Amino acid sequence: MASLPEGLLDGGVWFRVEEPGTASAVRRAAERLAAELDMPERRIADLSIVAAEAAGNLTKHADQGTILVRVVRIADQAGVELIAVDSGPGMADIGHAIGDGHSTAGTLGIGLGAILRQASRWDLHSVPGKGTVLSVQVWPDVVPEAGWAAGLTRPLHGETVSGDAYAVREIDGRRQLLLSDGLGHGGLAAAASQEAVRGFLRAPAVPPAQVVEVLHRTLGHTRGAALAVAEPDPSAGVVRYAGLGNISGMVLAPDGTRRGMVSMPGIAGHQRRQIREYDYAFAPGAILVMHTDGLVDRWNLADYPGLVTRTPEVIAATLLRDAGTRRDDAGVLVARVP
Template structure:
């Protein structure tokens, strides 16, 4: 399954009809009824027209997700406009800042299965929308203590992503893999997909040994960088080990720490000595892992009340402010509950 998002810069109304048609056709391919696809059209039209009217443009990301239980479309809408301070107020039908009927955001909320919005004055706005094939579908409860979201986009112009991620459940807890194949395009994708296959199949349990195992199995590829973060429920610990520039940070409240990876390239040259960093695993922690498609000098503390938000909002806020646009980019945000 392709987990990457299609992304469009929207700065002209002429793009809106094209994007509506593309997402409409995607909805039909997923098995949405014509009526549900039409409701999806309304959501996309509201999001994109608002970008033009209120923010002088922005970015729309979308992807299809295929699960064992249902199919869905996820959409992120990002802008750097003037923003607003009272989200609850603008969500009410009848509120308008432009002398219109003011039904836009309210209709998005009614027609979607999940709608989240975050904004700050003079910072802009991020919106997340999930549209399932069945409008009445209740989203499944969270499992295994981890609520997470990923945003992955290709290098501009590429059809394949050189980044990859995978979360594996274990007998002791779970393990997170985030990797970045060298360069971008098909060869980078082959490297990271080979690494994910090795990660899924390995019998090793410690991140350092898993990385060694992956190293031995991807030597015929271009190579990659990767970090593995593993949780043991019984000992209540994270074990973290990385090779190359995957940025990994864990927040405990307002405090955070970045875990520095080793130098090297998996599949080519890795250090003789690899040690795991072991840290406490606690409720309400936030783990953030991303490739170098995003800048590394950021802080959640700069975003008002962001810690209360979902992983989807946190990921999109960081993406909006830190995307480089010169490489594949992947960001994974997980909250422990």
């Protein structure tokens, strides 16, 4: 449960929540993580309620429920985030379900109101017949502004670490994102992607193609990775993008159209013919999605009414649930910049 070195994004731990005992394990893990972060006792108590209720509701009402417990960070403080995902019947009336005392089989039901009262920030999306995604954050003190980007990774079934990793940074007026897929899976793949994250966070404030060039040199001592760097620039109305290998990137326009972005063939650290950067239109309200080949491309946000208005965390978790494959590490990164 130890967190990654400061500056790296904490991947967290996924729990499959099927038995009542798992709910207790989720609560203990969240409490332990908060204690490691030196959160105040009163906020640890609030987090304990959130974790117990969220996991308990999955046990009682949901199908194929999972919860991610992880650290969320800003420059001067850290909190704990839980993302609860299920494939149950979903909720047609979220507002009604939030009220205490409401309990309908297949919904989060009783306890949802309690969860939201204790949370510093939350978001929720549910579609009847597809399931529910709930994101809850508990911060120690002042609640920071909502993040403009969020990602999720999940290891191959049977592995304890994921070879996929991501990072987000703001440097000298540039907002940039990295998604990396270490070659293969397991510890060596994870080491390659974590080296890519470290290199990305240390790289100078240069355009995406130059950052990818830096990472290509950085990963020479690892098994290598497919990776891509994106730089949304709303003031210019574009997103700049450069990649090596099979990272999928796309811009989802406010009108629902989807535009794929190009990565060049190669493996960062080992093989590359050239690194090229492309600009794509990025209008107000557009969403940037990047994912590894652990997610299939056959998804359509039109199947999820209202999802485009939700937070990046909830969008990413929904895509991971329905497009992710258990036969590979999976990683997805979502950004929305005003």
